[in-house]
Amino acid sequence: MTTYRIDWKWKLIIVSFIIVVLYFCIDFVLMNSPHAAGQSRSNYYTAEKRQAVQDNVKMYKWARDERDASIRRAQKYIDLSYEELWSMITTQALPRSYDVNEELGSVIGGQKGPRDDRQSYEIDPVAQPWKVKDKSNGMMFPTNDFASYYRSGLDDKGGFDPKRADRKYLVNRLYPDKGSAFGVDDGSGYVDEKGNKFTFIAFYNHWVWNQWLTDALRSLREAYLYTGSEKYAYSGLILLDRVADVYPDMDVSVYRWEDGFKNAHGGTGQGKVLGSIAEVTLTEQLLLSYDAFLPVLQKKTAPYLSFLQKKAARYSLPSSKGTADSIKQNFENRIIRQIVPAVKKAQISGNFGSHQNVIALAAITLDQLPESAEWIQFALQSGQLERVVGGGWRISGGGVYDVLANRIDRDGYGDEASPEYNVTWLERMNSLADILDSYERVPSADLYKHPKVKKMFYAFLDLVMQGKDTPNIGDSGSIGKDNIWAKRDLVWRAFVKYRDPLFAQAAFLLNGNRTEGITNDLFQPKMEALLAQFRKVVQSQGSYKFKSINLTGYGYTALRHGDIEAWLYYGRNGTSHAHRDALNIGLYGFGLDMAPDLGYVTFADDNILRRRWESNTISHNTVVFNKEGQQPNSWVGIPRHYDDGKYAKLIDVEAPYAYEGADVYRRTFALIPIDDRLAYAVDFFRVKGAGEQVSSFHGMEGTVETGGLKLVEQKSGTYAGEQIPLADPAYSEQSKSGYNYLYNVRKDKDPIGQFYAEWKSAKSVSYNRAQVKPNLRVTMLGSYTDAAVAQGDPPQNKPGNPRRLDYLLTRRPGGESLFTSILEPFAKERTIKTIRRLSVTHEGAAVPEWEAMAIEVALQNGRKDTIICSLESNREYRLENGLSFKGFFGLTSMSSKGAKVQYAHDGTWLQNDGSKQELKSEAERLVGKVAGFTTGWSLDNRLELKFENMASFDVKKLIGATVYVDNHSVTSSNSAAVRNAAYTIKSVIKQEGSHVVVSLGNTTFIQQQIGDRFIYDIQAGQSFVIPLSQVRQF
Secondary structure, eight states, X not given: OOOOOOOHHHHHHHHHHHHHHHHHHHHHHHHHSTTOOOOOSOSSSOHHHHHHHHHHHHHOHHHHHHHHHHHHHHHHHHTSOHHHHHHTOOOTTSOOOSOSOTTTOOSSTTOOOOSSHHHHEXXXXXXXXXXXXXXXXXXXXXXXXXXXXXXXXXXXXXXXXXXXXXXXXXXOOSOGGGOTTTTOOSSSOEEOTTSOEEOHHHHHHHHIIIIIIHHHHHHHHHHHHHHOOHHHHHHHHHHHHHHHHHGGGOOGGGSOGGGTOOOOSTTSOOBSSSBHHHHHHHHHHHHHHHHHHGGGGGOSXXXXXXXXXXXXXXXXXXXXXXXXXXXXXXXXXXXXXXXXXXXXXXXXXXXXXXXXXXXXXHHHHHOOTTHHHHHHHHHHSSOOEEEOTTSOEEEOOOOHHHHHHHTSOTTSOOTTOOHHHHHHHHHHHHHHHHHHHTOTTSGGGOGGGSHHHHHHHHTTTTTOBTTTBOOOOSSOOBTTBOOOOSOHHXXXXXXXXXXXXXXXXXXXXXXXXXXXXXXXXXXXXXXXXHHHHHHHHHHHHOSOOOOOEEETTTTEEEEEETTEEEEEEOSOSSSTTOOSOTTEEEEEETTEESSOOOOSOSSSSSOHHIIIIITSGGGSSSEEETTBOOOSOOSOOEEEEEEEOSSXXXXXXXXXXXXXXXXXXXXXXXXXXXXXXXXXXXXEEEEEESSOEEEEEEOOSEEEEEESOOOEEOOSSBTTBTTSOTTOHHXXXXXXXXXXXXXXXXXXXXXXXXXXXXXXXXSOEEETTEEEOOEEEEEEESOOSEEEEEEEOOOTTSTTOXXXXXXXXXXXXXEEEEEEEEEEEESSSOSEEEEEEEOEEETTEEOOTTTEEEEEEEETTSOEEEEEEESOTTSEEEETTSOEEEEEEEEEEEOTTSOEEEEEEEEEEEOTTSOBOOOSSSOSEEXXXXXXXXXXXXXXXXXXXXXXXXXXXXXXXXXXXEEEEOOSGXXXXXXGGOOOOEEEOOEEEEEETTEEEEEEESOOOEEEEETTEEEESOOTXXXXXXXXXXXXXX
């Protein structure tokens, strides 16, 4: 016998080969045997959550009411036989489309239906299977007997094969007078004599999947979880197993948009059953339902099993269906393990948080390591939707950490500008965090611990005005309806996770200042202890209290005083759902939005009405430069001053990237309190550049009257000119101004002195125990080329929106311009008696209004205010009334009784001999260098400041002040990447001589994260300034 000596290297290779072969063999067995289904516990609907449901149902009436409602919702589905449920699920050969004919609507008489065919057509798969009802006329389509046609085409797998179907059923049976071919659909659509396609069956099929099935699964799941009755799970498992039979073969990309099959995929053409965006909702419902029904799958016998086993005997199906394990294997292999590959091919893909949530659900539902951990890592890791060379699309990673660092600002808002859209980012992030919170096997993925996620929960509350409405920033809201985008359930979830009393107060507010009905979360454990803590907070601290705030990351300031509140927006103006509206302002008074933004556009696609008017600069309360809309590439403006003082509430912001040709584009806006409830506003808007400048302002719905103007009606045309018709397409193509959307023009071509426009509300409000129609008077001061009043239309498809709004338009030829106005809101009687501009001199020479503007405002209560705003902070100015000032902003108030208050921000009032008044602060501003700051992610971000002029300044006065770091943002060449470096000081940590460490709380310095590398908004050694406010009473 011959023996061979094997070299140790070959031994290693052979052993390695055997191990690899064994690994793949075992993996193959596990994946394809009846025991491949590995999960035996629910990881989303955990045992703790299920027990909480039972506890809450026993303890609370609201929980019992929800249980009973779930039973009613599920009843129509358990009334169906297993056969009826199973037969609802169709296969790949039957097309899907979310509309019938979006452009034409009804097939009869050329009647046009709404653009959303869900309003034009409806289906009822149980009462009227395979029929679509035209709601405009009651007719049913298709007109042929499609049910018989479909049954005749079923193959040996129980799926539809059009080649097998009997074409004798393709005849119009419902309306024979219209011809045998009228309204007939074989699945590919009906084409009329003009070549128009109407996809009746594809529409029906789409909404069976996207509405009937998802609602059935949700209803059956909730009824099962709330009652424990297994009959609901049995019906649900029939649906889930049949979907698993067909799901791997589904591919909606073959049903192309250009062929009339509309599917929501964002232009990629990808999807499985539905377009990639709608596929998110479908797969979420599939996965959640499977997780909920898992306890039933532990039982070896059940009625649904025998039914499915009979189906497997009749048709050639993927498994024998004889055991619960075979059902688990079918679902896990043919749905769960299909998820991540489908996401990577962009077949399941939507807005942020959509496919990431689906991946996370798939991971915890499968519950097998290392697969589950790898999927979760893919959802979190860097990546995005990308085109594939040679055709197609792919998703390289979920990018959750990228989004948190790079797209959500330090205030917790997404980059879409619109509060209505941005709140969906929080909803999705909360859903994702909630999914991962349920899964302890990958603890590193706990998103609730991420500082930016926590920050997101605080967002949206600060946007609320007068406790009832959110400004219509970007594509959000409407004029006719109050909206608060902060959601009670999200705020309550934040209270549950973080136990910050502020969240309890906010949830109380959003619940109508009631404790009853604060939550309907049946899955919350230890509910009574949580509610007791909530009630304790509310009893001791009351409801949420809104304060003035400056959100320098998002770009939004709210100035609040009594019954009057104002806002200024300086955030994103070019991202998705943003408008060209940098330095846009609004004003609320007496519970009414007195200068409403137009809000959500008529249609959020690339239409000319949207581009030239509704989202363009001219329709907003800001300034148009050089007859163009703003450049759509500004992330956020650069705040220069902010103060929430007792005597003045002030914001000063520059938007250097709004217009390429504007050297200065800067607005200073202040709210001046009159008494405890009332206030007026003063507005200074500076623009510098060689181009025409037009200030646009519109008030609320109602009537408008003017004073100080000699308005002449323009006989025809628009603000663009007498020869330019309303919405003229030719003008819109050659000009980006949007002036052709302003009509009924009345103009004063040479206004002299001050003038005003006064809006009287069409709506009555209750104020001081009376019904009043508030007024808003806007008084313009300064010199202007012309002034006009014109009308423009808000979107007309939003319920409650007015037919039109009145605009005040003032024009200057260019150069150094200052648009100055006083905004006076009043309920019934005016609060201001007179307004006059004061001349200003420096060293005896007159100063142009661009450099320094002073105004005297005499109030009805006898008080007289002097206001000055200047650009040259080092110059001493002498005012016409004898006062002297040096600095940025000043206010002197003299009461009717002779009491005097002087307020200065970043400045000081001077004696007439030039000596400084003895005001409280030692300096107008503090300056120095950044010595250090917190790096990486932290809930407590600190800034080390080295002061150059603090002397004996009390550092405790820094709390609430804003520190402005010069991070060279104005000189950056990449405007879209610019972030300002203005931060509110929350607390002072320590002081060592001129070195002071302050805390900004959970406000990060991180601008971007690329892998493990961070890019920060600031750097050590950069200069900072802290403007101070000074007040003197005498």
